[in-house]
Amino acid sequence: MSGVGARALVTRELRRAWTGGGLVTPVVFFLLVAVLFPFAVGPDARLLARVGGGVIWAAALLAALLPVERLVGPDLEAGVLDQLSVRGVPLPGVMLAKIAAHWLGFAPALMLAAVIAAGLLGLPVETLVRVEAGLVIGTAGLAALAVATGALTAGLRGAGALAGLLMLPLAVPLLIFGAGAVTEGTGALKLLAAVSLLYLAGAPPVAAAAVRAGMD
Amino acid sequence: MSATARDGPEELLLLDRIAVARGGRELVRDLSLALGPGDAALVTGPNGAGKSSLIRVCAGLLRPAAGRVTASSSALADARLALDEERPLRRALAFWGGAVEDALGALNLLALADVPVRFLSTGQRQRANLARVVASGAPLWLLDEPVNGLDIASTGLIETLVARHRANGGAVVVATHIPMSLPDAAGVRL
Numbered sequence: 001m002s003g004v005g006a007r008a009l010v011t012r013e014l015r016r017a018w019t020g021g022g023l024v025t026p027v028v029f030f031l032l033v034a035v036l037f038p039f040a041v042g043p044d045a046r047l048l049a050r051v052g053g054g055v056i057w058a059a060a061l062l063a064a065l066l067p068v069e070r071l072v073g074p075d076l077e078a079g080v081l082d083q084l085s086v087r088g089v090p091l092p093g094v095m096l097a098k099i100a101a102h103w104l105g106f107a108p109a110l111m112l113a114a115v116i117a118a119g120l121l122g123l124p125v126e127t128l129v130r131v132e133a134g135l136v137i138g139t140a141g142l143a144a145l146a147v148a149t150g151a152l153t154a155g156l157r158g159a160g161a162l163a164g165l166l167m168l169p170l171a172v173p174l175l176i177f178g179a180g181a182v183t184e185g186t187g188a189l190k191l192l193a194a195v196s197l198l199y200l201a202g203a204p205p206v207a208a209a210a211v212r213a214g215m216d
Numbered sequence: 217m218s219a220t221a222r223d224g225p226e227e228l229l230l231l232d233r234i235a236v237a238r239g240g241r242e243l244v245r246d247l248s249l250a251l252g253p254g255d256a257a258l259v260t261g262p263n264g265a266g267k268s269s270l271i272r273v274c275a276g277l278l279r280p281a282a283g284r285v286t287a288s289s290s291a292l293a294d295a296r297l298a299l300d301e302e303r304p305l306r307r308a309l310a311f312w313g314g315a316v317e318d319a320l321g322a323l324n325l326l327a328l329a330d331v332p333v334r335f336l337s338t339g340q341r342q343r344a345n346l347a348r349v350v351a352s353g354a355p356l357w358l359l360d361e362p363v364n365g366l367d368i369a370s371t372g373l374i375e376t377l378v379a380r381h382r383a384n385g386g387a388v389v390v391a392t393h394i395p396m397s398l399p400d401a402a403g404v405r406l
Binding site: 004008012016019020077078079080082083085086087088215216 | 291
């Protein structure tokens with residue numbers, strides 16, 4: 001009897017994310033949202049430098065919504081999750097692999113795009129460093145939320161819109177502490193890490209239960 | 217049938233007075249079945265009779281409404297291919313591990329091994345589906361409509377592979393509405 005290892009699962013997810021254009025779209029979307037703000041509030045350099053960190057975080061949150069639909073739904077539809085279950089691969093483990101792979105793809109892409117966004121918004125370097133530190137930690141929580149939301153909405157019509165309604169309220173703590181870390185420093189970073197850990201611990205069993213309910 | 221009479225630790229699949237319900241409707245009631253090495257069960261019945269649900273119960277994907285299911289490690293082939301469409305067939309199968317080359321050869325798919333899965337025809341997809349089962353090396357095969365969309369030659373190929381699996385000590389449950397040769401199989405009519 002052959003098994004499917006954690007590395008095979010993570011590699012497959014990463015390959016699908018890059019080849020399917022699943023990472024390019026959110027990154028471009030992120031940059032577009034970041035660019036919209038100067039048009040909306042005007043080219044006041046001082047104002048933009050002050051709100052820029054928060055703008056990047058809000059854009060990151062919105063960009064994190066885009067991949068949600070492709071994370072779990074297609075695998076449920078194609079029978080991949082059934083086949084993994086038949087082989088005795090625990091579903092929470094599969095979901096954890098999806099979170100890890102999504103984070104490994106999404107975090108570097110977003111952090112790179114944040115450098116460009118910071119340039120466009122005219123953020124000082126020390127602000128950018130704080131934004132990036134927050135993004136490293138916060139995207140882990142966002143990845144967990146995205147996979148859990150993807151599992152909860154998999155197979156539903158209008159899954160994308162529903163995913164936004166489910167995920168954005170839960171992402172508010174990440175936004176508060178992430179944007180807070182830009183002005184407050186390490187205290188908010190610790191709270192951001194705590195929220196991320198909570199989501200990382202909670203998401204795999206929640207996502208697995210949602211998928212199992214969908215199979216029945 | 218001898219298949220239903222035996223009971224012991226060597227059973228590969230044991231259904232003990234199970235009931236299967238879907239959407240509040242009871243499809244299968246009080247079904248008992250025991251398959252040991254070399255045994256086979258042929259599940260027949262009209263559309264919507266619960267053939268696929270019964271296969272899913274055997275695979276452990278669906279809880280029976282009543283009764284007990286004991287199954288050894290199994291391999292499932294149903295209507296969904298579970299192979300990455302954009303990958304060449306050989307690599308898509310390799311994700312699931314096992315003896316991929318042997319399985320490709322057994323199902324006459326070696327010539328298509330480098331073709332992306334999405335370009336395969338209905339019959340070729342069905343053979344790829346069964347290649348995953350053959351490669352797995354699992355003792356219990358659960359096949360849901362395995363010859364759907366296959367030509368006569370390929371149907372004969374599947375029958376030969378199933379017979380070989382049984383001769384090697386495996387067991388198989390086949391749900392089908394297309395007549396298929398399965399010698400000495402326990403009949404389950406839904």
